[in-house]
Amino acid sequence: MKIPLRYSIRNLMRRKVRTLLTLFAVVLVVAVSVVMFAFAGGLLNSARNSGSPDNIIVIDRKAANQTFSKISKTDYNLLKGLPQIRKNALGEPLISPETLQDTRVSVGEHENRPGVVRGVSEKLFEVNTLLRMVEGEPPSPGRNLVVGSLTHTALGVPRESLVVGNEIVISNDTWKIVGRFDASGTAMDSEILMDLNDSMAVFVRDSYSSALIKLEHEGEMPTLIQSLNSRNDIQVKAVAEREYYRDLAEGFERIILLAVFLAVIATIGGLVSGMNTMYASVLGRIREIGTLKTLGYPPKDIVQSFVLESTTLALMGGAIGMALAWQANGISTKFNKGAFSINVDEWALLAGLVVALVIGIFGALFPAIKGARMKIPEALHYS
Structure with missing residues (x-):
């Protein structure tokens, strides 16, 4: 004799206080789990997804990264003549000289x-196709700069303080914000872009930090990189742009692993807590299990009924928890000197669904089996 499905559904409504408390516990656990996985996912995306597949970065052969690199104008002019570089509609080579500078920025108070x-x-936006202006105009000479979509988070200032038309102070000089750009969730989203010549003047430089090159054919990349890295007339190091940013991400590997580890620990802790709540909820109904056995229902059907009821409740809580966690999608958070956005993607939501299912199934399974195995008199007098 099967236990009617409506029995399990009706039980959820009959024990309102217990149902609401259990539901709240599941919502909390799932929401925290999803946000923690989304945090780790956003950090990984920002670190690993930067760069275009047909771009290479050229830096000083002795430098570890762009910050400490120096490429002379003579070397840059030699790079401009490479036949593998793609040209724009005007026949100009798509190579972008750049400087990169860690500095101090003052925004209002x-x-x-x-x-x-x-x-x-001006070549940057042609070479870096992940970059686009979303407001205003590109940086131009005369202390006119643009900010990224996450620059406010990286600087720890309100978003409204970096709107187009406002002014900021860099190296004791006042600069006007003339535009805002988006870098498709990559590391550049937290940077400030200014005119190349202005940057060399204000930071007293006579060389570039790097050159970003877009190739005509992606397949020529390995040969060109090998050629540049072995030349003696030009002391540079070439690397695929994506590989460059992946290597930078390895420098933060321990921090990224820590974030993932914390996400897993938080999930496990929440999982145990949620299962304990569900376990206690079912354990308090041992007498009900004894009554069902008295009415002739087999132990297997009783266990299935309780697991179904528990899983239904857990999925309801999981859906609410995932909906709450979704509100955190896109929220920016500061990391090192940059920033990244929390990314509530399908994997984070899948993790939340798994957490809800585990709580629902295993939180009810063991106490239900325990009650179903008891003799009827023992179950009816259980307390």
């Missing part, structure tokens, strides 16, 4: 905030 400033030419 928020003074001396650590920030990253990149000096660029």
